[in-house]
Amino acid sequence: xxxxxxxxxxxxxxxxxxxxxxxxxxxxxxxxxxxxxxxxxxxxxxxxxxxxxxxxxxxxxxxxxxxxxxxxxxxxxxxxxxxxxxxxxxxxxxxxxxxxxxxxxxxxxxxxxxxxxxxxxxxxxxxxxxxxxxxxxxxxxxxxxxxxxxxxxxxxxxxxxxxxxxxxxxxxxxxxxxxxxxxxxxxxxxxxxxxxxxxxxxxxxxxxxxxxxxxxxxxxxxxxxxxxxxxxxxxxxxxxxxxxxxxxxxxxxxxxxxxxxxxxxxxxxxxxxxxxxxxxxxxxxxxxxxxxxxxxxxxxxxxxxxxxxxxxxxxxxxxxxxxxxxxxxxxxxxxxxxxxxxxxxxxxxxxxxxxxxxxxxxxxxxxxxxxxxxxxxxxx
Numbered sequence: 001x002x003x004x005x006x007x008x009x010x011x012x013x014x015x016x017x018x019x020x021x022x023x024x025x026x027x028x029x030x031x032x033x034x035x036x037x038x039x040x041x042x043x044x045x046x047x048x049x050x051x052x053x054x055x056x057x058x059x060x061x062x063x064x065x066x067x068x069x070x071x072x073x074x075x076x077x078x079x080x081x082x083x084x085x086x087x088x089x090x091x092x093x094x095x096x097x098x099x100x101x102x103x104x105x106x107x108x109x110x111x112x113x114x115x116x117x118x119x120x121x122x123x124x125x126x127x128x129x130x131x132x133x134x135x136x137x138x139x140x141x142x143x144x145x146x147x148x149x150x151x152x153x154x155x156x157x158x159x160x161x162x163x164x165x166x167x168x169x170x171x172x173x174x175x176x177x178x179x180x181x182x183x184x185x186x187x188x189x190x191x192x193x194x195x196x197x198x199x200x201x202x203x204x205x206x207x208x209x210x211x212x213x214x215x216x217x218x219x220x221x222x223x224x225x226x227x228x229x230x231x232x233x234x235x236x237x238x239x240x241x242x243x244x245x246x247x248x249x250x251x252x253x254x255x256x257x258x259x260x261x262x263x264x265x266x267x268x269x270x271x272x273x274x275x276x277x278x279x280x281x282x283x284x285x286x287x288x289x290x291x292x293x294x295x296x297x298x299x300x301x302x303x304x305x306x307x308x309x310x311x312x313x314x315x316x317x318x319x320x321x322x323x324x325x326x327x328x329x330x331x332x333x334x335x336x337x338x339x340x341x342x343x344x345x346x347x348x349x350x351x352x353x354x355x356x357x358x359x360x361x362x363x364x365x366x367x368x369x370x371x372x373x374x375x376x377x378x379x380x
Contacts, residue, residue, distance in 0.1 A: 001041075001283060002287075003283075003284055003287045003288070005037050005287070005288060005291040005362070006362055006363060006364070007038065007362075008362060009036055009037070009038060011036060016034075017032060018031065018032045018034055018036075021342065022342050026340050027337065027340050027341065027342045028340060028341050028342060028365060028368060028369045028372070029342040030341060030342060030343055030357050030358045030359075030361065030366075030369055031342050031343055031344040031356070031358060032344070032358070033168075033232060033237075033317075033318075033319060033358055033360070034232075034235060034237045034238075034358075034360070035235045035318065035358075035360030035361065036360065036361045036362060036365070037235055037288065037360065038235075039234055039235045039236060039273075039277075040234055040276070040277060040280070040281040040284035040285075041284070042276045042277070042279070042280035042281055042284070043234060043236065043273050043276045043277050043281065045276070046272050046273065046275070046276035047269060047272055047273055047276075050268070050269060050272045051269075056268060056269075057268075058265070058268075059265075059267075059268035059271060061086075061088050061266070061271060062271055062275055064275055064279075065271060065274055065275040065278070066083045066086060067083075068275065068278040068279055069086065069243065069278065070082075070083055072278055073212070073245075076201075076210075077200070077209075077210060077211065077212050077215060078215065079212050079214070079215035081245055081247070082247075085245050085246055085247050085252065086243050086244070086245055087243065087244040087245075087246060087252060087255060087256050088241070088242070088243050088265075088266045089227075089242040089243060089244060089259075089263065089266065090240040090241075090242065090263065090264050090265070090266050090267070090270070091229075091240050091242050092196065092198050092227050092228075092229050092231070092242040093119045093123070094242075094259070094263050095194075095225070095227040095242060095244050096119055096120060096123040096162070096194065096196065096227070097119075097123040097126060098244075098255055098258050098259050098263065099123075099160065099162075099192075099194040099225050099255065100123045100124055100126055100129065100160060100194075101126060101127070101258050102251075102254045102255045102257075102258040103159060103160050103192045103194075103251070103254070103255075104129060104159045104160050105159075106127055106128050106129055107157065108129070108157050108158070108159040108160070109129070109130050109131060109132055109155075109157045109158045109159065109160075110124040110129070110130075110131040110132075110158075110159070110160040110161070110162055111131065111132055111133070111134065111147065111150070111158055111160070111161050111162065111191070112124065112131060112132075112133055112134070112161075112162040112163075112164075113133065113134055113135075113136045113145040113163075113164065113167070114133035114134065114135050114136065114350040114351075115136065115169055115170075115321075115346065115349035115350035115351045115354065116133070116162075116164060116168075116169075116349060116350060117164060117168045117169065117196070117349070118348045118349060120162050120164070120196075121133075121350075123162075124160075124162065131162075132150065132153075132158070133350065134146070134147050134149060134150045135149075136167070136170060138312065141312050141313055142170075142172050142312065142313075142315070143167055143170030143171070143172045143312065143321070144172065144178065146181075147161070147181075147182060147185045148181070148185060151185075154189060158189060158191060159191060159192065160191060160192050160193075160194060161182070161185070161186050161191040161192070161193045161194070162193075162194050162196070163182060163193060163194070163195040163196065163213060164195075164196045165179070165195060165196070165197055165200075165210070165211075165213065166197075166199045166200070166202070166203070166210070166315065166316030166317050167316075167317075168196075168199065168317055168319060169319055169321040169344075169346075169349055169354075169356045170312070170321050171204075171312070171313070171314035171315050171316055171317050171319060171320065171321065172315055172316070173203055173205065173208045173210060173315040173316040174211065175211075176211055176216070179211055179213055179216055179220075180216060182213070183213065183216050183217070183219065183220045186220075186223060187219055187223070191223070192223050192224070192225070192251070193213060193220070193223050193224045193225070194224075194225045194227065195212070195213040195214070195224060195225070195226050195227065196227050197210070197212060197213075197226055197227060197228050198227060198228060198229050198231065198232050198242075199232055199233075199316055199317040200212070200228060200316075201232075201233040201285060202232060202233060202289070202292070202316055202317055202318060203289075203315070203316045204289065204292060204293050204296055204314055204315060204316055204317075204318075205313070205314075205315040205316070208315055208316070210316070212226055212245075213226065214226045214245065214247060221247040221248070222247060222248045223248070223251075224246070224247070224248075225244050225245075225246050225251065225255060226244065226245040226246075227242065227243075227244055228242065228243055228245065229241060229242035229243065230273070230274045230277045230278060232317075233277070233281075233285060234273075234277040234281050234284070234285070235360075236270070236273050236274070236277065239267070239269060239270040239273050239274075240266065240267060240270050241266050241270035241271060241273065241274040242266075291363075292318050292359060292360065294363070295318070295359040295360075295361075295363060295366055296314050296318070296320070296359055298363065298366065298367070298370075299311065299320055299357065299359055299366065299370065300313060300314070300320075302370045302374070303320070303322060303357075303370070303373075306373060306374050306377050307327065307377050307378070308324060308325075308326040308327025308328065308329075308377065309322055309323065309324055309326075309327060309373075309377070310322070310323040310326070311323070311357075314359075318358065318359045318360040319356055319357070319358060319359070320356065320357040320359060321346075321354055321356055322343075322354060322355050322356070322357060323353065323354055324353055324354065324355060325353040327377065331345075331347075331352065332346065332352075332353065332354065332355045333345035333346065333347070333352075333355050335376065336355060336372075336373055336376065338376070339372045339373060339375070339376035340369075340372045341369045341372050341373055343355040343356060343357050344356035344357075344358075357369075
């Protein structure tokens with residue numbers, strides 16, 4: 001079966017957060033991380049069939065979905081988990097917040113890379129908590145965080161290490177030795193680890209493979225909460241199906257108990273979509289990855305040819321992290337917005353000299369956005 005990712009889907013007058021931000025303005029929205037592609041046909045068909053039943057009462061995680069998830073992690077990532085390790089969530093961000101609230105007190109601190117996906121910082125500051133960040137640095141054309149750099153400044157209040165693999169916004173897919181260094185840092189300082197692995201299926205660089213932090217060894221498993229979802233992989237973000245994999249029973253019970261009465265159950269259509277995606281969506285995913293690689297290569301070539309801009313190769317995710325420092329713009333975000341391209345403001349991630357670009361769109365739209373960026377820089 002062939003899939004047409006060039007097919008235009010008009011979201012400009014729908015309920016799309018991505019497109020409504022600049023509604024009725026001549027701005028191409030390439031910010032929030034959802035794609036403009038139709039979801040897999042198997043997902044659409046399964047949803048239509050379920051809706052036709054006409055009854056939408058309370059539901060529960062389908063046994064079939066649990067089995068699919070267990071098998072998927074074993075087959076794709078060589079990670080053997082038990083079904084009872086899974087805690088289903090209506091979104092990955094609430095998983096970040098639950099981890100912070102369950103495993104730190106208001107006197108304890110979280111550690112995370114910087115720059116980072118903004119909800120990390122928002123979660124870490126809940127109820128007056130504090131966090132410390134460790135700057136990601138460029139090493140051999142990749143964004144890498146060495147947590148050992150902060151070792152001499154630790155106070156003993158640190159309790160939770162927040163990781164992101166693949167790294168958002170830098171696109172790094174961590175190698176085993178890098179993950180082992182993170183695990184050893186956590187072990188040395190008795191830190192629990194919450195690892196956001198929502199982009200694990202979106203590995204763009206041939207030859208690389210995602211490695212779940214918890215799969216490294218028994219110590220990593222026992223101190224970890226792994227957050228995953230089909231949402232980025234299959235463009236299901238608005239449906240809200242995510243999960244936490246927590247091997248340590250004590251941590252799992254505490255995590256789940258923290259959400260009781262606050263975090264809603266996953267809705268029944270999200271379960272339907274997730275099941276269909278994991279069961280019959282991999283051919284679609286393979287085709288999407290090919291399309292995204294071509295978008296990545298186009299953006300990499302074009303952006304690095306623009307005066308004052310630099311973007312490192314993206315190993316995973318469909319998100320590019322653009323360094324505009326040399327362009328000497330007062331606000332890269334506002335500059336490109338004025339040119340008609342709505343990117344994510346790097347200030348929200350921790351560095352105002354950067355912008356993040358979403359490459360999950362039709363190639364013609366990406367080319368149009370890149371043309372606008374290029375023209376704006378040339379006309380300064």
